[in-house]
Amino acid sequence: MSGELRAAAVERCASVVGLAQELIRLPSRGGIDDYGPVLGVLEGWLTGRALPHRRLHDDKGRLVGLVVEIAGGRPGPWWALDACVDTAPFGDEAAWSFPPTAGDVVDGWLRGRGAADSKLAASMFCHIAADLRSGAADLQGGLAVLLDVDEHTGGFGGARAYLADPQATRPAGVMIGYPGLEDLVVGGRGLWRAVISVHAPSGHSGSSRTVVSAISRGAHLVHLLDTADLPGVHADTAGFPLPPKLSVTAFHGGQGFSVTSDLCELNVDVRTTPGFDAHDAETLVRKAVAELDAELPTPRPTGITPMASWPPFQLAPHEQPAAAVLNAAAAEGLAVRAKTAGPSNIGNLLAGEGIPATAGFGPAYEGLHGFDERARLSELPQVYAVYHRAVLDLLTAN
The missing domain is CATH 3.30.70.360 (Alpha-Beta Plaits)
Known part of the structure; x- marks a missing residue:
């Protein structure tokens, strides 16, 4: 299966980068920009592939995200992939050496605000959902992909709306697509x-x-x-x-x-x-x-x-979904460490709901929340294969 997953990942990555470029070129700064255009691109992509999805709104009726749901044909727990498509502000644009909405690829790096955090992950997770769609009848439980546009505000409105949505099945665990190739964040203060x-x-x-x-x-x-x-x-x-x-x-x-x-x-x-x-x-x-x-x-x-x-949270490496990601990374030849982070993240919100979460594994990056944000694409096929394998392992566990 390893060779098949890697080959599929390599084939997928051009499309993953292409969708991410479209997203980066549409500014979606938290609390500043209208999120309709960037979510519209995602909705068009999902609709074109017949992937079930719907908008999420908070208790005041504000648009805070999208959720994609791939239901398996057999009973079992649901799992979720989560990535934000709102971003940090641009800051001093004069400090950038390229436009914050460049969305281009130069010397193997995808450039622009959101390239690292986390429009590339959002694109990748949508593609993984598409990969699972054709074989969903053989899967146990299901996969949700949460695309949050209220993350950088600190409100985490997309996650809150997803957990409060009576139509959604509560996930057994969540994998958050923050960047960083060397560590899988399994805890935080x-x-x-x-x-x-x-x-x-x-x-x-x-x-x-x-x-x-x-x-x-x-x-x-x-x-x-x-x-x-x-x-x-x-x-x-x-x-x-x-x-x-x-x-x-x-x-x-x-x-x-x-x-x-x-x-x-x-x-x-x-x-x-x-x-x-x-x-x-x-x-x-x-x-x-x-x-x-x-x-x-x-x-x-x-x-x-x-x-x-x-609350603080901390998963042991053998607990799910941490084990699935770490095992998949090892199968792809990546030495990924389990790490407890000093800053809090959306995993803390999920921990308060009794839902285990991982974060902080993705492509290598530079300029996160600063100027000249970019994500390295050379390891993208491996990262894609890791998440694809981890999800399959969770949805086929006996």
């Missing part, structure tokens, strides 16, 4: 985020009366948070390979020069682990806030508004 509102009585900056402004109180709170005692990696009894991390990521307060501020707001981002979860993160932040209010009291206590919380 979770997060707990909050906005902290630090108050103080306002006053004139020239007053002879001593006034401790909200900015000064906020600065003291930043010091308390920066020096808070977090456990190290070896303290995590779950064997998680990364320690928790706390960062103050925004600090806003004050206006002009003559008035001391009465409000300062801080954004706090805590990356969590199995041994230091969201409850621990909130407890630590509330302890620091209590210390601030005790040391520098004001009539109005400091407020904490939690904004988001995702």
Whole structure:
């Protein structure tokens, strides 16, 4: 089967690149561009190959993605391939050496915003669905391909709509098509985020009366948070390979020069682990806030508004769908490592729903979220064959 899959992958790759080029040439920056044109290209391609698909909308009726579904002829679990077709912004276009929507191939590299993250993966997954269509009667369960256009906003609206869709079968696992040839991401730290509102009585900056402004109180709170005692990696009894991390990521307060501020707001981002979860993160932040209010009291206590919380996740290499991808990569001669990532990803959202996920295996890349984004095509046939083999293994397992 290995030779047949590789030959099919080589044959498919020209078409995969061609569809990806069409997608790259249509800007679909998260929260900026209209997603209709880029989804229209995908819908036209899917319709031309009689692949069942439908649009996904969020609870406000906004278009957030497409889902393609290939049902097997025998009972079994469903699995999903997921790729985003919205992108990061272009940034400073003057820093690019080629147009962000170039969509061309130069020296073996596919160039343009979305080439790496993740329009090439979206095209590849659509082609794999087409490959499975003719032999679907022999498959167990089914395959869904999720094409999300609300990923780079941080809302993950496509994934949320897919999981909430009563027509969709809940997947047993998801393989996310982020790029990177050397690693398969099988885990990630979770997060707990909050906005902290630090108050103080306002006053004139020239007053002879001593006034401790909200900015000064906020600065003291930043010091308390920066020096808070977090456990190290070896303290995590779950064997998680990364320690928790706390960062103050925004600090806003004050206006002009003559008035001391009465409000300062801080954004706090805590990356969590199995041994230091969201409850621990909130407890630590509330302890620091209590210390601030005790040391520098004001009539109005400091407020904490939690904004988001995702659990950490980590699959063992023998757990599905990680095992299927790693085994398929080994069969293709690729040395791929299982990796737990520091940043969170959509796998954390899925973990909160009890759905295992992998991410971060795809073509080699440069310029991700920066300028001159591009993806190397020399290994594309191997990457294609890996995902094709992994899906077949999952859909034919006894």
